[in-house]
Amino acid sequence: MNKVPLSFKLFSWLLICAVIPTSLLALLYLNSFEQAFLQQKQENLSQMADQKVRQIENYIAGKIGDASMLAQLPQTVNIMLSPQHLKGKQSLDKAILNDFYQQFLQRGYLNLMLLSPAGKIILNLQDRQLTKKNIDSDLLNNSALAQVFQRATYFLESSSSSFEFLPASKNSAAFIAAPILYRERLSGVLVLQIDNRIIDQVTADVSGSILSREVVVAARDHDFFSFQLPVKYDENILVGQKLRIAKATFPLKKAMDGIRSVTVTTDYRNVKVIAASRYIPSIHWGLVLKEDLAEAMAVFQQMRTLALVILLLILLSVLVIAGYLGRSIAKPLTAMAEISRSIASGNTRIRVEPQGFKENYELALSFNHMSDRLFNAQDKLEQQVQELNHLNRQLSKEIDERKFAELGLVQAKEKAELSKEQAELAQQEAVAANKAKSIFLASISHEIRTPMNAILGYTQILQRDQGLNVDQRHSLSVINRSSDHLLALINDILDLSKIEAGAVETVSQVFDLVELIQTLSDMFKLKAEQKGLHWQVETDFSLEQLPVIGDQGKLRQILINLVGNALKFTDKGFVQLAVYSVENDRFNFEVSDSGAGIEGKDHEAIFDAFNQGDKSEIQGGTGLGLTISQKYLKIMGSKLMLDSVVNQGSRFYFQLPLPVSRENIRLEPKSQVLALKPGDQKTILVVDDVDINRTILNRMLSDVGFLAFEAANGRQALDLLAQQDIDLVFTDLKMPVMDGLTLLQHIKAFDSTIPVIAISASSLQNEVQHYIHLGFENYLSKPFHFEEVYKLLKNTLGIEFIYQQTSKAKPQQISDEELRQQYRQARELIEKIIQACDRYRVDEVEALLNELKSNYPDSRGLADKLNEYVSRYELDTLKNYLNELDKD
Numbered sequence: 001m002n003k004v005p006l007s008f009k010l011f012s013w014l015l016i017c018a019v020i021p022t023s024l025l026a027l028l029y030l031n032s033f034e035q036a037f038l039q040q041k042q043e044n045l046s047q048m049a050d051q052k053v054r055q056i057e058n059y060i061a062g063k064i065g066d067a068s069m070l071a072q073l074p075q076t077v078n079i080m081l082s083p084q085h086l087k088g089k090q091s092l093d094k095a096i097l098n099d100f101y102q103q104f105l106q107r108g109y110l111n112l113m114l115l116s117p118a119g120k121i122i123l124n125l126q127d128r129q130l131t132k133k134n135i136d137s138d139l140l141n142n143s144a145l146a147q148v149f150q151r152a153t154y155f156l157e158s159s160s161s162s163f164e165f166l167p168a169s170k171n172s173a174a175f176i177a178a179p180i181l182y183r184e185r186l187s188g189v190l191v192l193q194i195d196n197r198i199i200d201q202v203t204a205d206v207s208g209s210i211l212s213r214e215v216v217v218a219a220r221d222h223d224f225f226s227f228q229l230p231v232k233y234d235e236n237i238l239v240g241q242k243l244r245i246a247k248a249t250f251p252l253k254k255a256m257d258g259i260r261s262v263t264v265t266t267d268y269r270n271v272k273v274i275a276a277s278r279y280i281p282s283i284h285w286g287l288v289l290k291e292d293l294a295e296a297m298a299v300f301q302q303m304r305t306l307a308l309v310i311l312l313l314i315l316l317s318v319l320v321i322a323g324y325l326g327r328s329i330a331k332p333l334t335a336m337a338e339i340s341r342s343i344a345s346g347n348t349r350i351r352v353e354p355q356g357f358k359e360n361y362e363l364a365l366s367f368n369h370m371s372d373r374l375f376n377a378q379d380k381l382e383q384q385v386q387e388l389n390h391l392n393r394q395l396s397k398e399i400d401e402r403k404f405a406e407l408g409l410v411q412a413k414e415k416a417e418l419s420k421e422q423a424e425l426a427q428q429e430a431v432a433a434n435k436a437k438s439i440f441l442a443s444i445s446h447e448i449r450t451p452m453n454a455i456l457g458y459t460q461i462l463q464r465d466q467g468l469n470v471d472q473r474h475s476l477s478v479i480n481r482s483s484d485h486l487l488a489l490i491n492d493i494l495d496l497s498k499i500e501a502g503a504v505e506t507v508s509q510v511f512d513l514v515e516l517i518q519t520l521s522d523m524f525k526l527k528a529e530q531k532g533l534h535w536q537v538e539t540d541f542s543l544e545q546l547p548v549i550g551d552q553g554k555l556r557q558i559l560i561n562l563v564g565n566a567l568k569f570t571d572k573g574f575v576q577l578a579v580y581s582v583e584n585d586r587f588n589f590e591v592s593d594s595g596a597g598i599e600g601k602d603h604e605a606i607f608d609a610f611n612q613g614d615k616s617e618i619q620g621g622t623g624l625g626l627t628i629s630q631k632y633l634k635i636m637g638s639k640l641m642l643d644s645v646v647n648q649g650s651r652f653y654f655q656l657p658l659p660v661s662r663e664n665i666r667l668e669p670k671s672q673v674l675a676l677k678p679g680d681q682k683t684i685l686v687v688d689d690v691d692i693n694r695t696i697l698n699r700m701l702s703d704v705g706f707l708a709f710e711a712a713n714g715r716q717a718l719d720l721l722a723q724q725d726i727d728l729v730f731t732d733l734k735m736p737v738m739d740g741l742t743l744l745q746h747i748k749a750f751d752s753t754i755p756v757i758a759i760s761a762s763s764l765q766n767e768v769q770h771y772i773h774l775g776f777e778n779y780l781s782k783p784f785h786f787e788e789v790y791k792l793l794k795n796t797l798g799i800e801f802i803y804q805q806t807s808k809a810k811p812q813q814i815s816d817e818e819l820r821q822q823y824r825q826a827r828e829l830i831e832k833i834i835q836a837c838d839r840y841r842v843d844e845v846e847a848l849l850n851e852l853k854s855n856y857p858d859s860r861g862l863a864d865k866l867n868e869y870v871s872r873y874e875l876d877t878l879k880n881y882l883n884e885l886d887k888d
Contacts, residue, residue: 255286714738
């Protein structure tokens with residue numbers, strides 16, 4: 001290293017300390033900016049693809065609406081039922097239809113047809129050769145027209161077909177069919193042939209600055225696909241030409257498979273592109289919107305070239321500067337080194353010519369002064385050499401000791417400062433992570449609960465409609481159960497986050513332990529029967545009511561999680577819930593099963609979040625039930641224990657202190673609010689920027705007699721308050737223009753007597769006391785439940801409702817042997833019930849059960865048991881139950 005030139009060292013240090021870090025930072029920034037720009041490009045392309053799909057879906061939906069409207073017109077129904085049609089005299093009908101429908105064809109349709117329920121084409125306004133043909137003829141069999149005709153006749157619903165090449169017209173066509181009903185019976189089918197030019201215009205429109213942007217549209221037919229628009233770069237690919245799926249590009253396959261994606265891939269030219277894949281359900285097309293990656297990212301290639309040129313210029317500049325500085329510093333130093341060697345050889349009268357930098361000049365003067373002093377002190381120096389050497393040795397030793405001590409002190413100080421910095425950095429990262437987690441959970445809760453509010457709200461509104469038929473009520477019941485299940489999964493994750501954040505506390509209250517156990521038994525008994533499991537509940541107390549003090553909600557959730565897991569992971573045998581009292585007002589809770597069991601290595605890991613052991617992929621779920629239960633029990637001063645053997649079952653158990661209370665628990669019958677009590681009408685203002693949320697809450701209030709007004713933000717709400725007398729205000733917290741908290745402040749300044757209730761989809765700060773502290777009267781969480789809203793209004797406004805009592809007497813218990821005896825008495829009628837279950841005819845099953853009660857009075861117990869399944873629309877489970885009775 002001593003032979004390395006000073007200029008090279010300067011160049012190396014400048015390169016390491018300045019040029020390389022700056023270059024790396026610039027390249028990292030450029031790469032990060034490039035990734036962000038690519039992501040923005042993908043998002044823009046994805047939004048354009050979504051817009052095209054929405055345009056096409058809205059266009060098809062509008063056409064389906066036109067077909068349904070025409071099919072419901074009295075003229076259409078009368079023509080299909082006219083004597084001329086029945087006798088085959090159609091000339092007058094066709095003339096009437098031509099006058100009536102001809103102007104309708106100008107709205108983007110190519111043809112209009114009327115077909116009989118048997119598939120005979122009664123009228124065809126444009127294609128005369130198809131008249132008197134049948135839908136099952138060779139010309140039309142298995143065509144797009146036949147497919148929508150079958151859906152209209154079988155399912156009595158309006159629908160659209162995919163586009164298909166028709167030999168008769170030698171053009172691609174798509175059809176929309178709508179059933180023509182008279183007195184709820186099918187009298188014919190109306191078919192519209194839509195003009196596909198508008199759809200072609202929407203899909204082919206790629207206006208913008210990117211020249212390589214292109215839309216590729218294809219339809220799938222089993223193992224083949226065909227392009228529906230000309231491709232931009234390959235003239236050999238024809239529209240309508242059928243190709244095997246294996247020849248389709250990756251994004252096009254995903255689009256035809258219904259997979260929604262946006263990614264960087266290669267197209268049919270084997271060129272890298274940014275491609276957004278979408279599926280168009282109404283016409284069964286796959287759509288790919290793409291643009292060349294090279295064109296989209298051209299600006300960054302220029303930036304990279306410019307950065308390389310700048311880097312080379314910097315390197316050249318550093319090299320020149322380092323060479324100049326090296327020579328300027330090294331030349332005087334070299335001269336002084338030569339003079340130093342001369343002085344060392346004994347020539348102390350030599351002088352240095354001062355030159356170069358100021359520092360070199362001063363160094364030369366000092367060097368000359370030193371030479372003079374050396375000359376004068378040379379004699380004395382020889383005399384003091386020995387003494388000086390001795391002093392030097394002592395001084396050197398002291399210096400070494402001091403340096404060692406100072407080095408230890410500096411290292412200790414540096415280590416302490418480093419530890420302090422690391423601790424502060426870790427604390428900052430933990431605070432930032434916790435804040436980010438809270439913001440994310442609040443945001444995701446709001447985003448999920450807002451659409452869930454719409455689903456559950458409209459479901460509850462429709463369930464109150466007494467005019468719904470049985471199938472509609474069944475559909476609503478399925479939607480409601482599915483929504484509750486989805487909401488439960490979401491709440492599991494959010495509850496775990498609140499537990500970890502220390503935001504969950506116990507809420508002690510008096511509740512009936514006997515009623516809680518009975519409710520859980522009723523809840524899980526049917527599920528156990530459906531899986532063929534023996535359900536057992538054991539207790540050591542026989543009281544009809546046992547008031548205890550504790551957190552009923554958390555205890556119920558823990559037992560639901562444990563029993564639910566037992567039923568989920570047990571395929572045969574039994575599931576048992578046991579509750580025993582022990583000393584000092586403590587109770588022992590056990591949930592046992594004969595399921596697959598848990599391996600010993602998983603006994604601790606099974607309590608971790610999102611861990612279900614080896615059964616997770618088979619059984620599903622979030623894997624949070626045991627985690628939440630364990631954390632709840634820790635808060636309540638207990639711990640969940642596990643005994644399990646593989647293939648022999650599992651037993652989860654814990655002890656919980658529940659002091660027995662002397663208070664009586666008043667049981668209130670379940671009821672449904674029908675209307676406001678006469679004279680208690682109130683005016684309520686609903687403020688929410690989401691139209692669906694306002695509509696749901698408005699319907700809840702209007703249906704029972706409230707006068708409700710709506711506002712989309714705080715500013716509109718203040719305008720309504722200035723015009724109307726408002727008794728109560730529901731307001732969302734996050735709104736544009738003016739949010740809920742600002743609106744509250746204005747209302748308090750305007751009239752402090754008006755109660756304001758906060759509504760929000762957030763789940764992290766939903767404690768009532770938090771919002772009461774802010775000034776709100778109360779808090780209502782989305783999604784809304786009718787009973788919760790009505791109870792809140794009753795307590796706040798002091799009003800009364802008219803209720804419909806829904807409580808029922810506890811049914812008399814009947815043994816299995818008695819049910820089998822009743823089954824054998826009415827075997828022929830039971831077989832009819834099973835056949836009706838196979839056809840899923842709920843009304844027919846209800847009629848047969850009424851016949852069972854009237855014709856076989858001794859079988860009323862069996863009829864009541866079967867009615868429980870019918871009330872839940874579980875006809876498959878009812879059939880399985882009857883088959884089990886027959887086996888016994």
